[in-house]
Amino acid sequence: MDSNLNLAALEKVIDTHQEGYVLILSNRVYFANPAAHLLLSRISTDISKIQYETLKNHNQYILRSMPLEVGQLKGELVHIRDRNIRSPMDKIKKFFGDYDLLSGLINRKTLERLLRAAIKRANRIESKVALLQIDILDLHTSEEYLDIIEKYIEHFSKICETALRETDSLAHLAESSFAVLLEDLRVVSDASSVAEKLLKKIYDPQNWPKKTPPKVKIGVVVFPDGGLTASELLNNAQIACESAQSGRYSYFLPTVGEYDRNLMAMDMNLRNALAKKEFSLVYQPVMSLVSSKVVALEALLRWNNPILGQVSPSLFIPRLEISGAIKNVGMWVINEACRQFRNANLGPDIYLSVNVSPIQLMQTDFPTQYFEALKSNQLQTSEVILEITESTSTHQNKIVAQNLNILHKKGVRLAVDDFGTGYASLRSLIDTTFSIMKLDQSYIDKVHQNQDEATFVKCLISLAKALNLRIIAEGVNTADQPMLLKEYGCDAIQGTLVSEPIDILEVYSFIQSFKPTFS
Numbered sequence: 001m002d003s004n005l006n007l008a009a010l011e012k013v014i015d016t017h018q019e020g021y022v023l024i025l026s027n028r029v030y031f032a033n034p035a036a037h038l039l040l041s042r043i044s045t046d047i048s049k050i051q052y053e054t055l056k057n058h059n060q061y062i063l064r065s066m067p068l069e070v071g072q073l074k075g076e077l078v079h080i081r082d083r084n085i086r087s088p089m090d091k092i093k094k095f096f097g098d099y100d101l102l103s104g105l106i107n108r109k110t111l112e113r114l115l116r117a118a119i120k121r122a123n124r125i126e127s128k129v130a131l132l133q134i135d136i137l138d139l140h141t142s143e144e145y146l147d148i149i150e151k152y153i154e155h156f157s158k159i160c161e162t163a164l165r166e167t168d169s170l171a172h173l174a175e176s177s178f179a180v181l182l183e184d185l186r187v188v189s190d191a192s193s194v195a196e197k198l199l200k201k202i203y204d205p206q207n208w209p210k211k212t213p214p215k216v217k218i219g220v221v222v223f224p225d226g227g228l229t230a231s232e233l234l235n236n237a238q239i240a241c242e243s244a245q246s247g248r249y250s251y252f253l254p255t256v257g258e259y260d261r262n263l264m265a266m267d268m269n270l271r272n273a274l275a276k277k278e279f280s281l282v283y284q285p286v287m288s289l290v291s292s293k294v295v296a297l298e299a300l301l302r303w304n305n306p307i308l309g310q311v312s313p314s315l316f317i318p319r320l321e322i323s324g325a326i327k328n329v330g331m332w333v334i335n336e337a338c339r340q341f342r343n344a345n346l347g348p349d350i351y352l353s354v355n356v357s358p359i360q361l362m363q364t365d366f367p368t369q370y371f372e373a374l375k376s377n378q379l380q381t382s383e384v385i386l387e388i389t390e391s392t393s394t395h396q397n398k399i400v401a402q403n404l405n406i407l408h409k410k411g412v413r414l415a416v417d418d419f420g421t422g423y424a425s426l427r428s429l430i431d432t433t434f435s436i437m438k439l440d441q442s443y444i445d446k447v448h449q450n451q452d453e454a455t456f457v458k459c460l461i462s463l464a465k466a467l468n469l470r471i472i473a474e475g476v477n478t479a480d481q482p483m484l485l486k487e488y489g490c491d492a493i494q495g496t497l498v499s500e501p502i503d504i505l506e507v508y509s510f511i512q513s514f515k516p517t518f519s
Contacts, residue, residue: 010068010459012452014077019166023068025075027052036080052076059083068466103153103172108234111171111179115230118183119223126442127184129223130191133237134160134198136176137215137246156214159207163197179237186389189321189358191220195249196362203247217241218249226252251322266319269305274329278305281337282501285510286353286472286494289486294511297346298353298387298494299337300501301329321359330360331369338377338384340504346511353385353415361388362399367406381411385436389417408433415472437464439490441475448480461489479518 011031014021020036022029029050032040039061040047043054055078056063064079098110106114118129136156139149153172160170160178169181180198182191195218203213219241226240227233236252244250273279279301286296303311320326334354341352360366374381386407408414415436439460446453464471473485476495485493497518502510 008455010077010463012456012459020080022055022078022080023075024052024065024078025073029055030075039080039082052078055080068463100172102150103157105157105170105172105178107171108173108179111169111173111181112230112234114169114181115233118181119228119230119233121183122223125184127186128188128190129233130182130185130188130194131221131223131233131237132180132182132191132195132198132249133173133219133241134178134180134202135217135219135241136178137217139176139214152211156202159201160198163194163201168194179234185222187321187358188222188318189326191222192249192322193358193362195220199247199249215246217244217246219244219252220249221252265308266311266316267323269308270303270316270319270323270325273303273305274325274332279303279329279332281333281340282503283507284494284501285499285507285514286492287498287514287516288492289482289490292516294350294498294514295492296351296353296385297341297507299333299341299355301333301355317357321357324359326357326359327363330357331373334370335373335377338373338379341383342377342379344504344507346508350511351383351385352379353387355387355389355417358389358400361403364399364403366403367410370407370412371410382413385413385415387415387417387438388434434469437469437471439471439473441495444473444475444481444485444495447484448478454484457485458488465489482516482518 010023011033014023014031014033020039021033022036022040023031029040029047029052032047037047040050040055042060043058044050055061060083062081062083065076066078068075068077098106100107115129115131121127122129139152157170157172157178160180164170164180167183171179171181173179180194182194185191198218199216201207202216205213207213219237219239221227221233221236221240223233227236240250240252280303282300282302283297284300285294286298287293288295301313301317303313303316305311317326320329334356337352337354363369370386374384388404404414413435414433415438416434417438437460439457443453443457443460447457448454461471470491471489472492472494473481473490474494476482476485476493476497478497482493482497498516499510499514
């Protein structure tokens with residue numbers, strides 16, 4: 001493998017990251033992304049002359065490193081941040097007018113600029129952006145309370161920040177209104193998770209030792225469904241906030257048009273879909289690139305409604321997550337998939353893969369329910385893999401982190417799904433122990449069309465291999481893709497080239513007669 005090409009791809013991965021990352025080769029700084037370059041320029045204008053030892057001994061920085069092997073080159077990937085990042089910013093805030101002087105947070109003008117940039121990036125990488133407006137309902141804003149309000153808002157801001165990732169942006173819009181910008185979201189439920197965490201933190205009496213927690217409500221809007229421009233999203237977040245009840249959050253939905261009527265019809269029918277047994281499961285086979293045999297089955301949820309017909313999962317699953325119904329439906333999927341897999345009796349060489357929603361992982365009793373499902377269906381932890389979306393694995397939620405830790409310690413194998421689409425990817429792999437990395441289809445589609453994309457995929461696989469992960473490529477649909485992916489180090493593939501999703505009754509005969517039609 002060409003080391004220079006791999007390095008170029010790695011630089012591409014970290015160059016757009018909002019946090020500081022440095023690539024160390026031969027004990028010197030080889031490459032620094034813009035965020036890191038700003039920090040390192042304090043030591044030397046020529047960052048290539050900075051030795052790693054100097055960096056480690058500099059008490060102004062907090063470093064976190066990971067061994068890295070790129071082709072024949074060995075080095076370290078270092079996450080760097082300023083220990084005192086807030087203190088030197090005060091003068092800059094006032095000078096540029098980008099910050100609100102009362103709270104110290106970014107103001108509406110800055111938020112709108114960040115929102116425009118986030119929309120451009122979301123269009124480029126096909127992700128979602130969410131905007132949350134938080135309104136305090138019982139804040140007195142008269143001048144006689146100004147000193148008290150300043151301390152109150154500062155305290156409120158700090159509480160909100162504890163519920164957010166480092167890459168999220170908290171803004172003070174006006175008086176009692178705040179906003180949160182969330183980037184690089186894969187599913188709508190990521191915004192729900194943040195809204196729930198904000199409410200939990202704000203209403204926690206322990207965060208208000210001398211005061212009663214304030215009453216708040218939150219409005220949520222998601223790009224592109226809730227608006228296409230920054231001004232539309234800001235306006236629609238306010239509309240959503242106005243419609244929310246105290247202590248709750250509400251999503252913006254169009255008030256007129258076919259889109260809204262379809263959503264209402266879908267929501268009404270979803271309420272009783274589980275009780276009416278309208279859900280079913282199909283299974284997509286996963287093929288090993290080493291043995292050319294089927295090694296796994298991914299369980300996929302389907303909904304067939306008498307009125308709406310066969311509804312696309314991309315439409316109804318987000319609605320289940322927004323309503324919270326995914327908790328019950330998701331556990332039904334786990335139990336039913338385990339039952340069907342057990343009855344199929346496919347042998348020890350094939351495992352079951354089940355997707356888990358972020359909402360499920362935020363339930364404290366999820367591990368208990370999961371182990372009960374395995375026990376009742378007489379399955380071992382090694383026979384089932386739980387697929388966790390990348391956005392879930394990187395979400396800074398204590399309950400999610402605790403649940404993942406419990407599952408891992410008890411031998412549950414975890415797969416990080418849709419990897420490569422979020423820019424917290426590197427950190428998620430460092431912080432959480434996974435067994436499998438699933439490469440997103442958006443990259444697989446381009447490996448034959450674009451050399452840069454091919455090199456990028458090579459780099460992602462190299463990173464996964466360095467962490468002893470098995471790699472499965474999703475959405476492999478053309479005959480020219482498998483051999484190239486195998487050459488890159490990919491372990492297995494799934495997609496229409498292997499098989500469309502099939503019924504459990506067809507699985508056994510499919511596996512027995514399966515022969516790849518490609519070489």
